[in-house]
Amino acid sequence: MSTIELAIIGGTGLYKLADLQDVTSHEPETRYGMPSGPVRVGTLDGHRVAFMARHGEGHSVPPHKVNYRANLAALQALGAQRVLALNTVGGITERFGPRVLACPDQLIDYTWGRISTICEEEGTEVLHVDFGEPYTRSLRQAVVAAATRAHVALVDGGCYGATQGPRLETRAEIVRMRRDGCDLVGMTGMPEAGLAREMELDYACLAIVANWAAGAGPDPDEVITLQDVLDNVAAASAGLPALLKALLAG
Numbered sequence: 001m002s003t004i005e006l007a008i009i010g011g012t013g014l015y016k017l018a019d020l021q022d023v024t025s026h027e028p029e030t031r032y033g034m035p036s037g038p039v040r041v042g043t044l045d046g047h048r049v050a051f052m053a054r055h056g057e058g059h060s061v062p063p064h065k066v067n068y069r070a071n072l073a074a075l076q077a078l079g080a081q082r083v084l085a086l087n088t089v090g091g092i093t094e095r096f097g098p099r100v101l102a103c104p105d106q107l108i109d110y111t112w113g114r115i116s117t118i119c120e121e122e123g124t125e126v127l128h129v130d131f132g133e134p135y136t137r138s139l140r141q142a143v144v145a146a147a148t149r150a151h152v153a154l155v156d157g158g159c160y161g162a163t164q165g166p167r168l169e170t171r172a173e174i175v176r177m178r179r180d181g182c183d184l185v186g187m188t189g190m191p192e193a194g195l196a197r198e199m200e201l202d203y204a205c206l207a208i209v210a211n212w213a214a215g216a217g218p219d220p221d222e223v224i225t226l227q228d229v230l231d232n233v234a235a236a237s238a239g240l241p242a243l244l245k246a247l248l249a250g
C-alpha cells in the first residue's frame with residue numbers, strides 16, 4: 001500500500017473532497033471499533049490523500065459519540081502520518097468572525113465523558129504525552145505557508161475551546177470562554193488532538209468559522225441557525241481546494 005501524504009477529517013458541512021480521483025473506499029475495523037464511516041483514498045493533484053467525514057457522510061454521529069480513536073486508528077492503519085482536521089467553529093474574538101479560516105495554535109478542553117486516551121488497557125504503559133503545544137508545529141507552519149502561497153486568507157493562531165455539545169453555548173459560557181482566552185469554540189477539537197498526540201500522528205486544525213458564538217457578534221440577540229452555519233461553511237470553504245493543493249505541493 002502506498003503511503004498517504006495527507007489525511008483530512010471533514011467536519012460539519014464538509015462530507016467529501018470534491019477533486020479526489022481514482023477513489024477507493026475503506027472501512028477498517030480497528031482495535032477501538034469502527035470509524036464514523038468510509039475512508040476515501042485517492043489522488044489529489046497526483047498526491048495520495050485520504051478523506052473521512054468525522055460525523056459520517058450523512059452527519060449522523062454527534063460530537064460526543066464520535067469514535068475519535070477509531071477514526072484516527074483507521075487513518076493510521078491506511079498509512080497516514082499527517083492529519084489535517086477541518087473543524088467548523090463559532091468565533092468568539094474580533095479576528096474570528098464568520099467565514100474566517102484559522103489555524104489555531106492552542107486549545108482548552110471543556111468536554112467531559114468522552115474516551116480521551118488510548119491508555120486504557122490494563123497492563124499497558126501509561127502515556128503522559130507532552131501537550132503544551134497541542135498541534136504539530138511543522139504541519140501548522142506548512143498549512144500557514146500553503147495559505148500564503150495560494151493567496152487564501154487565513155488567521156495564523158488562536159485558541160480553540162472544545163465544548164461538549166451538541167447544544168450550542170449560553171452567552172455566559174461564551175463570556176467565560178473569552179475570559180479564559182478562547183478565540184474559537186467547537187465541539188470536536190478534543191479528544192481528537194490529544195489522541196493524535198498519543199498515537200504519534202502529526203495533527204493540525206483548520207478551523208472554519210461558521211457563526212459568531214452566542215452573544216459574541218454585533219447583534220447579541222442573534223439566533224444561530226443550522227442553515228447559517230452551512231451557508232457560511234460553504235462560503236468559507238471556497239479557498240480550501242487551492243490551500244490543500246498548495247499544501248500537498250509543499
Ligand code: HPA
Pocket residue numbers: 088089090091163168169185186187210211212213214224229
Ligand atoms: N459553538 C460550538 N460549536 C460550533 C459553533 C458554536 O457556536 N458553531 C459551529 N460549531
